[in-house]
Amino acid sequence: MQDMQIDDIVGDYEEINQSLSDGSSRKVLVTQQETDFPAGCLVVSQTDINGTITAANESFVTMSGYSLDEIIGSPHALLRHPDMPAAAFADLWQTLQAGNKWYGYVKNLRKDGGFYWVYATAIPNIREGVVQGYTSVRREPSKTKIEECKKLYREMLN
Numbered sequence: 001m002q003d004m005q006i007d008d009i010v011g012d013y014e015e016i017n018q019s020l021s022d023g024s025s026r027k028v029l030v031t032q033q034e035t036d037f038p039a040g041c042l043v044v045s046q047t048d049i050n051g052t053i054t055a056a057n058e059s060f061v062t063m064s065g066y067s068l069d070e071i072i073g074s075p076h077a078l079l080r081h082p083d084m085p086a087a088a089f090a091d092l093w094q095t096l097q098a099g100n101k102w103y104g105y106v107k108n109l110r111k112d113g114g115f116y117w118v119y120a121t122a123i124p125n126i127r128e129g130v131v132q133g134y135t136s137v138r139r140e141p142s143k144t145k146i147e148e149c150k151k152l153y154r155e156m157l158n
């Protein structure tokens with residue numbers, strides 16, 4: 001995956017070399033600018049079985065800061081924030097690959113270096129007994145839960 005570009009970043013940023021689960025790494029540029037999840041919105045995406053994004057709704061585009069063209073065909077790890085522990089995504093993949101529904105709180109990285117918290121549900125799309133891909137729907141997260149997750153994820157990263 002491409003490194004993040006300085007020209008896209010809004011505000012002061014920290015540069016972090018992020019290791020991905022496939023052994024590759026990517027330079028991410030991270031600011032402390034939070035975008036609140038818009039009340040009542042649903043941020044939706046679909047992926048193929050490898051986690052490559054195949055569809056995204058308008059709210060996904062707005063919240064991520066990327067254009068639809070940039071999103072479609074990219075790995076979902078495009079949004080991976082360095083404050084998210086790898087174990088959270090390992091759990092997501094294990095749960096989905098076992099055919100089950102996963103839910104959790106996720107801090108996502110925007111194209112401009114900022115972040116947004118979501119409460120995400122992900123399910124396998126099964127047709128005639130075969131997993132075709134996955135769908136994720138994200139809702140406004142509870143502020144209390146975010147505070148709990150910040151602490152938990154910090155501990156998991158150490």
Ligand SMILES: Cc1cc2nc3c(=O)[nH]c(=O)nc-3n(C[C@H](O)[C@H](O)[C@H](O)COP(=O)(O)O)c2cc1C
Pocket residue numbers: 019020021022045046047051075076077078079080081084089092096106108122123134135136
């Ligand atoms: C349906 C679906 C939705 C996902 N949504 C996100 C997401 O919003 N943010 C994110 O960082 N990872 C998301 N992932 C997980 C990524 O595929 C990936 O595992 C994660 O970003 C960690 O990157 P890595 O596995 O390359 O290390 C999603 C995966 C699936 C299958």
